Amino acid sequence: MEESHDEAQIIDEGVGTSVNEEKNQQRDETISENKSEKEESNGKKETSRNETIDGGAYIHFIDVGQGDATLLQGPDFTILIDAGRHDRNDVVPYLQNIGITKFDLVVGTHPHADHIGQLDKVLEAFPVQEVWMSGSTHTTRTFERVINAIIEHEVDYYEPRSGDEFQIGSLFINVINPVTLSGDLHEDSISLVATFGEVSFLFTGDAEKQTEEAMLQRNELVEADIFQLGHHGSSTSNIEKFLRAVDPDITIYSAGADNSYGHPHREVIERLYMMDIPVYGTVSNGTIIITTDGKTYTVDPEAVTLPKEENDHVTNSEDEEEKSPLTSGECIDINNASLEQLQNITQIGEERAKQLIELRPFSSINELTRINGIGSGRLREIKAEGKACVG
Missing domain, CATH: 3.60.15.10 (Ribonuclease Z/Hydroxyacylglutathione hydrolase-like)
Structure with a gap:
């Protein structure tokens, strides 16, 4: 593997x-x-x-x-x-x-x-x-x-x-x-x-x-x-x-x-x-x-x-691991997504998702570095994945 x-x-x-x-x-x-x-x-x-x-x-x-x-x-x-x-x-x-x-x-x-x-x-x-x-x-x-x-x-x-x-x-x-x-x-x-x-x-x-x-x-x-x-x-x-x-x-x-x-x-x-x-x-x-x-x-x-x-599904959410609400651009709005939905973003596990929710609102994806453990390297991976967005 x-x-x-x-x-x-x-x-x-x-x-x-x-x-x-x-x-x-x-x-x-x-x-x-x-x-x-x-x-x-x-x-x-x-x-x-x-x-x-x-x-x-x-x-x-x-x-x-x-x-x-x-x-x-x-x-x-x-x-x-x-x-x-x-x-x-x-x-x-x-x-x-x-x-x-x-x-x-x-x-x-x-x-x-x-x-x-x-x-x-x-x-x-x-x-x-x-x-x-x-x-x-x-x-x-x-x-x-x-x-x-x-x-x-x-x-x-x-x-x-x-x-x-x-x-x-x-x-x-x-x-x-x-x-x-x-x-x-x-x-x-x-x-x-x-x-x-x-x-x-x-x-x-x-x-x-x-x-x-x-x-x-x-x-x-x-x-x-x-x-x-x-x-x-x-x-x-x-x-x-x-x-x-x-x-x-x-x-x-x-x-x-x-x-x-x-x-x-x-x-x-x-x-x-x-x-x-x-x-x-x-x-x-x-x-x-x-x-x-x-x-x-x-x-x-x-x-x-x-x-x-x-x-009926009232949001565009996916499943236990592929969670959104999604914007029209098919991204995960970090200011509105649930704890579970946030965990579909790379580098965001449950602990970081909890921190993210506590630190809301975010004006840009770059502000995710406010979360413990997310530095410039992990931020680059998050941005490269393209799932996280600010609605």
Whole structure:
């Protein structure tokens, strides 16, 4: 994993800590070795998809509130894609209650805390053969806990890239994103199509419009029977031409009740209705389980209804990690953004976000140097990112 250690400050839930340089070196060396071994042993594989499958598969879209956690369980594979929120403890109990004992693969689509929040707990509770992450890094204690857990439990580690193909038991996985890292955590989300027999599932993490368009331009094979809507059903994702290319039978989103981001956005639900594509959601249906024999599939809950007007997103906010209010220029107004929204700005963790709020108002971005720990170097990074603005 390529990772910058220019700033050795890991921030999460308002707690700051210095990262021991020796630990960082050990972490990087261990992950680099695992990645190299994986690249040598796993290229594209020629495999038959017409083999007889003994037993069915169950895909659990687990209700973890405003986050993601999806279990793929088959006769010869057990895979978890994302692991819920950092401020809840519901993923491991759910998995234990249904009898999960080990994992062939755990995927963290990107390092935001509503996707890898309990991944370290999963590694502590179950034997895991391999972990996939995008390779993007994040300045949170949650991210640090996950990396340390990978090392502590000596789990194989890999950073998949578009074009990678794998077979785990009777499940086939085609990776369609990222090609390379862009520096945007959402756009670098691991995206993949998982196929069991003749039934396919598409997962794109929090990949947004730009990535959806790029995947289409690269002629990625995005078509799938079941599509987990990108970014919790946000209008920052799920553009019409991408949905038409996927051509799903049904769509599913994972979001929390009364979340402040308005997920799923009404615009997306209306688009799906106009396209006559049924929508299911954890906020309405709870945990959604799809059962398939590899030829057909069943889903028990009823499709969700169109959200009420009062539940529409009243701001242009994104999600737990991509928060705004945004101005017309798509930037985060530091004088009006919430504590959570400010943390989407590079170099701004919870403690600095609290200081920022206390020091308001700001007349220019340059005044962010009033915040402890933000000097000219970090200010340059903030300005270069282009997300922060003064409304």
